[in-house]
Amino acid sequence: MNNFRYLELETWLREGITNGRWKSGARLPSIRQLCEDHKVSKATVQHALHRLEAQRLVIAKPKSGYFIPHERAVKVSSKAQVTNAPTLITVSDVLIDVMSKNAAFDLMPSFVDGEKPSSIVALNRSLTRALRRQKGHLHQYYDVPAGDIHLRKQLAEMMHRRDCAAQPEELCITNGCQHALFLALMATCQAGDVVAVESPGFYGALQLLEQLQLKVIEIPASYTTGIDIAALESNLNVWPIKAIIVTPNFSTPTGSLMPNDNRIKLLALAEKFDIAVIEDDIYGEMGFHSATQPLAALDEHSRVISCSSFSKSLSRDLRVGWIKGARWHEKIIKLKLITQLASSSSTQQGLCDYIADGSYHLYLRRQKQTLLQQRDQLLTYLCQNWSFADYTVPEGGISLWVTLPEHCDTMQLYSQLSRSGITIIPGPIFSISNQFKSNLRLSFNHQWTEERIKALNVLKKYIA
Template sequence: MIEIGSGIKKIIIMGTDGRGPEMGADYRYRQLESWLLQGIEEQRWRLGERLPSIRTLCQEHSLSKATVQHALQRLEAQGLVEARPKSGYFVALQPNAVKKPVSRSRIEAPRPVSVNELLLDIMGRSAAFDLLPDLHAGDLPPSIVALNRSIGRALRRQKGDDYQYYDAPAGDIGLREQLSLHSARRGWAVPPDQLCVTSGCQHALFLALMACCERGDVVAVESPGFYGVLQLLEQLELRVVEVPTSVETGMDIEALEEVLERWKVKACIVSPAFATPGGALMPSESKSRLLALAERHDLAVIEDDIYADTALGSAPDPLKAMDRDDRVILCSSFSKSLSRDLRLGWVSGARWHDRILRLKLVTQLASSRYLQQGVADYMADGSFASHLRRQRNELRERRDRLIASLQAWSTGLRVSVPLGGLAVWVELPTSFDTLASYPKALEEGVVITPGPLFSVSGQFRNCLRISYAHPWDARRTAALNRLPELFVQL
């Protein structure tokens, strides 16, 4: 979490005689460094914004390219700016502004799930990741144009009466081979026959729960955690026990151990890589402890890995890569990393994999072969990897611009700073009620995602999730800046 505020210390570069800035040619990079620092402090360039280009700085300050690069590299070494390939230098988030979270969920006895009806309203407005879902601004990005072309070529390759046949239950072998290669680059060697293509990650999670649980079983989940999981638990008539979760390191393993000692838990659903709503990243030590607990308590672990490819740096190895006891069912999709309209996911079912294949026949029967073949071609020619590289820069810039806009909010505001994912978790002072704020914001055409939707216990009323999945154009920025006026205080 960060507490919003300045945090950049002004640095005065003194000359060798102590009387002021050194004016010699050898020290001109220091003058530029000092000028840029002053501009950052005065918010001439705010968090996440791009500094003037090297060429511009050379021209405006009559400096050589080497001198300008040296000044920028010194700022980068201090963590004040960051270089982004083919984009330039940007004002970076300051580590000294980071502050630990204060709110934690309670451990309560397992209970049936009842999902708030408000969630249906949000999903009906397609507003899960957008304050202004009716905006639909901008052109298709080149990566999606390329994806559509790959799918179109696959459709044109149809022969004879191919359209009369179903795909194999596990999905197109070409796509599964590409998914296997993609997973290997993240440290998880999975053969294609241990992957099953699904209709998105939600479908994969549904199959996983059906395979390892029966009605009335208890499932441990993150709190705050993914509301889609709560919907599945409700439909399958499973009971839930919520485990406190940090927005920085994910599920509290000590709290999970307490839960497992007190109640018989059949499965645990966890998102080690950039869990929604706060973007937590689980450390390797916590992953190891989780797997040890799973073996000791005969627990199925369902890994929701959907956000891993949104990493702002290197994508972390999945929990599944550490699974030596065949207890981790990995679920993922292209929904968050490529297109939410694609509806292609996958599951690797561990010891339950054969049962998952049978359940897919019941719940979906088959996936579109040509859609799968088009995506497989898109991955094989390097387009997906190229898309992920561009996306990292875009998401980092959007995250930083969001946090910069939040600087104008109250001093009591706290917000997560994720290293991946698509959203931040905003914690307001306890006097605010985001659930009661929903209809007021809706009257202004703004759709928020209140904190209580991420729990079954009614907690987090002073919290909300805000996504940076879309560009911060003028209208979205204006809507974001209006939110403080729309929040209801108790």
């Protein structure tokens, strides 16, 4: 079977569904018609349709063909209304336990996969060469506060390729995306200020907000399109919100992708109410079918602080991130000096070489295909074995959001499964208000080995 042909057909069908070529409940062209129109084999058509069925974009009716499912209401965490008053928070002990097990994105944290990809080997070689190039006593000097200028040039070029204007002088190297978010919050807020977050949203941001003694207000978010703009506006009219943290591109835990219209509305609200927008763009380069823009690309008033890193797209071990600080850039540079002082020169230089010679982009292209394949394997498993569950079908990133029957308590499941060496990420840690008890995040960041499939089967038994 020609891999490119079934992927081309799948993409064509998906775009037709998304763009409304076929309405809710409509029947797709027959397999025979698709074979004739696209000059492909029956096996190619069936494979493309089976993949779309696993993603719940089409449904098969015996002896009738394939149909577009009837529309369902887009799920949000709560109604678009004024939510609870801003509050100080305490991060769950479960989150600390998850991180101590190194299990944030793996059901089986104790299981080690096989050999490293060749592109990661190439990265290690680039880092080693950079260390060898150090001359004299350079290793005894600190890097400049903003970070290596050559690496910042490569990052600016990466942003340009995503239609986001950026100059090296506007960027600052950080110790990962979490550090970038920390700097953004410190630059824009003081203890006691109110910060809006998506719900469900990134638990790492909740950790930072607790540490900085900032009050949090949760804004309901669609599982597919991200933050509810109407709910945000309602809360902006009531509370003195100073900043908002959003992940427009393939947010964790749901994998949602914010539509362009919502991005424009969000930035208009930021200007109207004079708030800072802190963008977590860590998954921004990880779209499976098309490139995504950072929210900062639409920013006309220097209000968006864009944060990212290589920890999800390349390696968590690098601890290299960056921040585009907008109007707060100079303040962020000073705060970096306080919180980190300097970044590793050799690591930055090695990473710069790895990007400049094309190795990073080659790796990323291959990695996205691997993640897409692993996502589809997970979707196929869920479609065939978890009829009791609903789940998102993200078009990028590394995880999806599962909704179990209401009687399920994923916090209890976490405790029970931990005894078996299996770690799930329960829904309540993505909220400050004990929501999402029947939800969990599943990652497709690892190969679906026999051991991990067994872990999914054990999880299914506990749910039952």
